[in-house]
Amino acid sequence: MLCDIPKLIRRCFLFDRKLLADLCRTAWETLKEYTSTPLSAGNSMPGCACSIQTFGDFPGFNPHCHIIISDGTFDEQGTFHITPYYDAHALEQLFRHKLLKMLLEKGAINQWHIDLLMSWQHSGFNVHICEPIAADDRNALESLAHYIIRCQFSQERMTYLEESGTVIYRSKDGHTTKSFSALDWLALIISHIPRHGEQMVRYYGYYSNAARGKRKKLGLVDAEIPEIAGQEPDSAYRKKCRANWARLIQKIYEIDPLTCPKCGGIMRILAFIEESAVIRKILDHLGLWDVPKRQPIRGREPPVIAVEEALLMYADSQVIEYQEVYYIPEYL
Numbered sequence: 008m009l010c011d012i013p014k015l016i017r018r019c020f021l022f023d024r025k026l027l028a029d030l031c032r033t034a035w036e037t038l039k040e041y042t043s044t045p046l047s048a049g050n051s052m053p054g055c056a057c058s059i060q061t062f063g064d065f066p067g068f069n070p071h072c073h074i075i076i077s078d079g080t081f082d083e084q085g086t087f088h089i090t091p092y093y094d095a096h097a098l099e100q101l102f103r104h105k106l107l108k109m110l111l112e113k114g115a116i117n118q119w120h121i122d123l124l125m126s127w128q129h130s131g132f133n134v135h136i137c138e139p140i141a142a143d144d145r146n147a148l149e150s151l152a153h154y155i156i157r158c159q160f161s162q163e164r165m166t167y168l169e170e171s172g173t174v175i176y177r178s179k180d181g182h183t184t185k186s187f188s189a190l191d192w193l194a195l196i197i198s199h200i201p202r203h204g205e206q207m208v209r210y211y212g213y214y215s216n217a218a219r220g221k222r223k224k225l226g227l228v229d230a231e232i233p234e235i236a237g238q239e240p241d242s243a244y245r246k247k248c249r250a251n252w253a254r255l256i257q258k259i260y261e262i263d264p265l266t267c268p269k270c271g272g273i274m275r276i277l278a279f280i281e282e283s284a285v286i287r288k289i290l291d292h293l294g295l296w297d298v299p300k301r302q303p304i305r306g307r308e309p310p311v312i313a314v315e316e317a318l319l320m321y322a323d324s325q326v327i328e329y330q331e332v333y334y335i336p337e338y339l
Contacts, residue, residue, distance in 0.1 A: 008074040010034045013131020019115040020070040031057045034072045035211040037102040051080035054213035058155040064178050066160045066195045073155035078139050081213040099134040159199040
């Protein structure tokens with residue numbers, strides 16, 4: 008599921024990134040309210056994983072949500088109830104109402120913006136519902152999860168002209184290109200970097216940490232994640248997990264951790280060593296034990312001063328001392 012917003016209010020999230028969490032929460036509240044109709048049973052709720060993206064086909068700032076939601080709701084006993092139909096138009100209307108109300112309460116927009124958006128034939132809000140994926144289709148689920156947390160730009164679609172200091176970026180279909188100066192390109196990329204502690208993937212409802220902790224406390228353990236009490240039997244689930252870790256490392260680092268670097272044969276795991284003393288003894292013997300020294304604490308960097316501000320600051324002085332001036336991209 009995709010929740011998109013109009014260009015008129017996208018800049019609100021650029022200058023106040025805390026609103027991105029509110030955008031994600033608004034999308035969840037929309038889905039929760041939609042499923043808490045007579046179609047659902049009792050206090051049941053869906054499971055939702057919401058990923059915040061701030062880019063589109065081009066790296067321009069385009070905040071929106073990609074959501075993986077269960078095709079139904081879970082009651083307090085963990086019984087699943089299928090939702091017959093998700094109405095994209097009804098979800099779009101509800102999402103628009105809740106988001107505009109949230110931005111108005113936060114002071115990010117005023118009533119003039121709301122009246123303007125409501126007067127348009129196409130408001131710019133969009134809720135797109137994709138085809139459902141079966142729970143046992145692990146490849147499709149992995150591909151979807153990989154898509155919603157992908158990088159904001161593709162190096163294959165980027166060309167840097169060193170002579171002019173220009174970056175040429177192509178669209179996904181290759182029919183459209185845009186050119187950026189090097190500094191504007193860096194400003195675009197920096198605008199997508201999350202702040203320290205900022206969560207770009209959030210879990211709600213049945214998939215939230217609070218719900219999972221409550222089920223664990225009540226003894227209701229998820230079927231796909233068996234409880235580990237002492238030595239777990241060598242089940243088919245554990246065998247699949249052992250195969251997955253090597254495949255994921257190979258997918259990320261493009262190297263197979265189970266391939267011998269000397270002969271190219273397939274290696275197998277003999278044992279896991281967890282005692283720190285034994286690990287250090289082995290690494291000392293191989294000459295690989297190297298504890299890096301603690302890095303010194305960095306001091307505060309000088310403040311960012313615009314060119315005009317620096318000139319005004321020293322305009323009345325007869326002697327203008329050397330002052331570092333930092334470039335502020337026009338994009339910001």
